[in-house]
Amino acid sequence: MKKKYFFILGVIMIFIFISIPIIHVLKTKWNESDFKNEIPKGYTNDASQLNLTKIDTLIKVPASKQEIESQLRQILKYAKEKNLKISIAGAQHSMGGHTIYPDGILINxxxxxxxxxxxxxxxxxxxxxxxxxxxxxxxxxxxxxxxxxxxxxxxxxxxxxxxxxxxxxxxxxxxxxxxxxxxxxxxxxxxxxxxxxxxxxxxxxxxxxxxxxxxxxxxxxxxxxNIALQYKYIRLSADQYPYYYKKFVSENPNVNLVFGRLKISDKHFLEDATINYFEKVNEKPLPLPLQNAKNEETKRLVFRSTVNSEYGKRLRWDLETGMNTMTKNAVYSRNELLNDHVSLIENKNPNSTDLLQEYFIPEKNFNQFIKDMKPVLKTSELDLLNITIRAVNKDDDSFMNYARENVFGFVFLFNQKKTVEQEDAMKILNNKLVDIALKNNGTFYLPYRLHIDKEKMRRVYPQTEAFFQLKRKYDPSELFDNKFYQHYK
The missing domain is CATH 3.30.465.10 (Uridine Diphospho-n-acetylenolpyruvylglucosamine Reductase; domain 3)
Structure with missing residues (x-):
């Protein structure tokens, strides 16, 4: 009788153990909405969902080269006659109004x-x-x-x-x-x-x-x-990241793609990390249509279940590191790996938005940057969803270069409610993180929220004044304009 009792109890415990994460993810799905924040006619917005702006005209360009050149010249002429500014947009994934000018012409x-x-x-x-x-x-x-x-x-x-x-x-x-x-x-x-x-x-x-x-x-x-790539990964202490990155990635000629991730759940917060890399293998890559279909909605829900949930953050880390073990040595085509869509992390809560911030830190200050930012992130009221790490080599081409030496980019993703209070909190946090980046001889990325003032921005980008002078040299009437330029010029 006792054996039967313990067997039943064990089955119940296993069921509960399996059910809790499933219920947690399904709860996330239940709380989502199919409601879309429609952009009113005569307005535009960007990926931040915080830049709803009235514009004069939205113009979609034609597809052909001959037509586009003729139409764009007409737009330029019209803008000058009407004293209107022009902003230029693609998919609008910048987050600070970089593709928007109020009451201006927006070229799609x-x-x-x-x-x-x-x-x-x-x-x-x-x-x-x-x-x-x-x-x-x-x-x-x-x-x-x-x-x-x-x-x-x-x-x-x-x-x-x-x-x-x-x-x-x-x-x-x-x-x-x-x-x-x-x-x-x-x-x-x-x-x-x-x-x-x-x-x-x-x-x-x-x-x-x-x-x-x-x-x-x-x-x-x-x-x-396009080549075939085999997945590899290692778990490690975050303070060992530069050493193991050099050993397993930089000194390995077969590595082609690579990213790292820091653990963001409370237990071992920013202390654990993974390096995920893909090595060339002597196989013919399959064309995209024949690649294995992925359960993208399940991936998205697991990610979304981390919002405002310590359990969700731990669950995602455990699931991902567990899947890393199971999928280790799996082979993918390079194109399959590059063809991930942003919908994989899509936020379907109309009351919040996901915001990126990014900081570029020299290798010698990698550990100090983590040490300095840890207490700031722990005490922030913003919901941190992810920190990805990417190595970026020195950029010798762009004038406003953020990688002036070889750096590691720390890519932060936050979930923020669409309230004045949370926007103010994000501004405070971003300024603190920029200060920490400056202390560690780093830079911050410019496509995101315009939270940094002119003086601090110029400390990070001392070439800014020359950049804006050259802007006026090539565009003396300042025809091309946006919120980024208005904020920092």
Whole structure:
């Protein structure tokens, strides 16, 4: 009888153990809403959902090269006649009004997405409105892959160049390093070709220039072979990250893609880490349509279940590290890994938004930065969802470069309620983290919320004054404008 009792009790305990995480994730789904925050006619917003702004006109450009040049010149003429400013948008994943000017003309570049591959020289010519996922699918048919791009494929090519995004490709500079050249329509309607040899000053200003110098049209990008990659990972103490990164990644010629993650749940907060890397293997990669389907909604719900939940944060860490063990040595194509969509972490709560902040720290100050930020994050009322680590090599191309030496980028994701109180709290936190980055000879990334004042921004970016002087040199009437420029100029 006792054996039967203990058996039943054991079954119940196992059931409860299995059920709790399932119930927790299902509760997240139950509390979500399909309600969409519709943007009213005559307004625009960006990924922050905190920049609802009235505009004069929203114009979608045509898809063809001949039509777009003619239409853009008409827009420039109209804007000058009516004394209107112009802002330029792609997928609008910047978060500080970088694609918006109040009561101005907003040019939506997304329809302009033609592509042509030069197989001999491994160069892709692409319209600046194309999303990276479009380019990946196109290149996949030709056994090629994007050289450098951000973690999600739902951004536009022109937008990524305008913020000079960086990727998770092993030990490479930002996207700037993969840009061969681009054509730019200036404020007079003239098409200018920009490269390291032709108009080099403008080349460096436009990359990471936030749309302030003209309209990027056609971009030539370096591409690489699409290869098969095998997944590897290690768990380690966070203070050992630089050492193990060098040992397992930098000194390993087979590593192609890599990212790290810090543990953010209360137990061992910022003390544990993982390095996740992908090594080249001698296999033929499968084309995208034949890759194994992923349960993307389950992944998204596990991630969303971490919002305001210590249990959810621990559950995600345990599930991911557990899955890491099970999927270790799994083989993927490079294009499959690059083709993750931002919908994988989509927030479906209309009362909150997810915000990114990012800081770039030299290797020698890696551990001190974590030590300094730990008490600040612990006492903050903001809900921290994730910290990813990426190595970014020195950028010698962009004028407003954030990687002036080899650095580690700490990518923070927060969930913030859409209230004045939480926005103020985020501003305070971001300023504290920028101060810590400055103390550790680091920088912060400019595409996010405009929380930093002019003086502190110039301490981090001492080239700012020269940047804005050159802006006025190339655009003397300041036709191209946005909230970023208004805040910092």
């Amino acid at each position: 570049m997304l329809p302009y997405k033609h592509m042509e591959l030069d197989k001999k020289n491994n160069i892709l010519t692409v319209g600046s409105g194309a999303l990276w996922e479009d380019a990946i699918k196109y290149l996949d048919k030709n056994d090629k892959s994007i050289a450098v791009m951000q973690a999600f494929s739902s951004f536009s090519v022109g937008g990524s160049i305008s913020v000079n995004g960086h990727g998770w490709q092993k030990n490479l500079p930002p996207i700037s390093s993969s840009v061969v050249s681009f054509s730019l329509m200036n404020q007079d309607g003239k098409i200018i070709n920009c490269s390291r040899e032709e108009n080099p000053e403008l080349f460096g200003l436009v990359i990471g220039g936030y749309g302030l110098f003209g309209i990027i049209l056609d971009v030539k990008l370096k591409v690489v072979d």
